[in-house]
Amino acid sequence: xxxxxxxxxxSKIRAAITGVNGYLPEYILTNDELSKMxxxxxxxxxxxxxIKERRILKGEGKGTSDIAVEAIKGxxxxxxxxxxxxxxxxxxxxxxxxxxxxxxxxxxDKVGIKNAFSFDINAGCSGFLFALVTASKYVESGxxxxxxxxxxxxxxxxxxxxxxxTCPIFGDGAGAVLLEPTYDELGIIDSxxxxxxxxxxxxxxxxxxxxxxxSFETIEAREHFIYQEGQQVFKWAVSKMADVSEExxxxxxxxxxxxxxxxxxxxxxxxxxxxxxxxxxxxxxVMVNIQKLGNTTAATxxxxxxxxxxxLKKGDNIILTAFxxxxxxxxxxxxxxxxxxx
Ligand code: UT7
Numbered sequence: 001x002x003x004x005x006x007x008x009x010x011s012k013i014r015a016a017i018t019g020v021n022g023y024l025p026e027y028i029l030t031n032d033e034l035s036k037m038x039x040x041x042x043x044x045x046x047x048x049x050x051i052k053e054r055r056i057l058k059g060e061g062k063g064t065s066d067i068a069v070e071a072i073k074g075x076x077x078x079x080x081x082x083x084x085x086x087x088x089x090x091x092x093x094x095x096x097x098x099x100x101x102x103x104x105x106x107x108x109d110k111v112g113i114k115n116a117f118s119f120d121i122n123a124g125c126s127g128f129l130f131a132l133v134t135a136s137k138y139v140e141s142g143x144x145x146x147x148x149x150x151x152x153x154x155x156x157x158x159x160x161x162x163x164x165x166t167c168p169i170f171g172d173g174a175g176a177v178l179l180e181p182t183y184d185e186l187g188i189i190d191s192x193x194x195x196x197x198x199x200x201x202x203x204x205x206x207x208x209x210x211x212x213x214x215s216f217e218t219i220e221a222r223e224h225f226i227y228q229e230g231q232q233v234f235k236w237a238v239s240k241m242a243d244v245s246e247e248x249x250x251x252x253x254x255x256x257x258x259x260x261x262x263x264x265x266x267x268x269x270x271x272x273x274x275x276x277x278x279x280x281x282x283x284x285x286v287m288v289n290i291q292k293l294g295n296t297t298a299a300t301x302x303x304x305x306x307x308x309x310x311x312l313k314k315g316d317n318i319i320l321t322a323f324x325x326x327x328x329x330x331x332x333x334x335x336x337x338x339x340x341x342x
Pocket of ligand 1: 039040044045166168229231237267323
């Protein structure tokens with residue numbers, strides 16, 4: 001007769017990140033190059049946003065799935081995982097390869113993931129948070145054991161490089177994590193996700209959807225690019241990211257000294273600083289790579305985790321937080337599940 005260990009039998013299954021990997025396209029678009037395209041300057045961009053350069057995917061016929069595939073292939077190699085062992089893939093993106101089918105399906109095909117189902121999540125810059133929480137529920141229920149979550153964007157495909165108010169902000173990139181079950185007090189402990197559709201008027205893409213299908217007029221009016229009312233988005237982002245991060249700390253009885261790392265969405269250095277200040281966190285505990293990568297939308301959080309992976313220790317309390325189009329926002333509290341091995 002099979003004997004269950006009492007501990008395992010009684011415990012809750014949690015979803016833990018057991019590997020992370022990122023991919024960045026090679027081309028670096030600097031503030032100096034942008035200054036030749038629109039009326040802007042390195043000084044303005046650094047002061048108002050905090051971005052020095054961003055990566056751009058070049059090449060005919062290349063899309064978001066191609067960046068995601070590179071991140072996932074590297075992750076599978078790093079974690080010694082075979083594509084056929086994956087049983088779910090969730091892709092967070094606002095720049096899908098096509099309107100349909102889902103980019104997650106394309107990625108699975110390109111990577112050789114054959115025994116899984118896959119789907120996309122569109123939650124703007126909060127996409128990775130929403131995808132990670134959704135995926136974690138499949139792991140926690142006991143039905144899925146190896147789950148990939150990828151945040152991937154080719155933002156350069158929807159940026160208007162004649163609009164100085166938006167073109168300095170965004171960059172391309174992808175980050176992916178592997179989620180696996182654990183009976184230990186590790187992995188995703190708590191999450192808060194929020195949406196409020198009233199915010200859609202401040203940040204959206206005007207044409208190309210069912211309300212306004214693509215036409216010569218929509219192209220002429222440059223309506224296939226990001227439309228953003230920066231100040232409105234800024235106001236919401238500053239208060240909501242801080243509110244939700246404070247709320248998740250309070251309800252988990254976490255003080256600032258209990259937190260090892262804050263992983264904030266990389267939209268604007270001033271928003272990151274305001275969130276860290278409200279959480280009373282020293283800047284040494286805040287992951288920031290916005291200077292090098294800009295805002296890669298759904299990819300910012302896993303790209304931060306990838307860069308900081310060597311410093312993360314098993315048991316570290318980590319808060320992830322983001323705000324984006326929708327509006328969407330949220331926070332995840334997780335305990336890091338492994339020590340880094342080269
Ligand atoms: O990740 C998704 C969520 N998105 C965000 O979180 C973005 C939130 N918003 C922001 O980060 C900021 O609002 C921006 C970075 C987008 C803009 O910064 P801002 O401090 O809100 O600037 P502003 O829009 O109020 O513009 C101030 C001035 C304006 O000139 P006037 O009207 O005062 O003469 C703009 O025309 O700066 C001008 N401006 C620029 N000047 C030089 C706007 N963009 C530029 C530019 N270079 N690139």
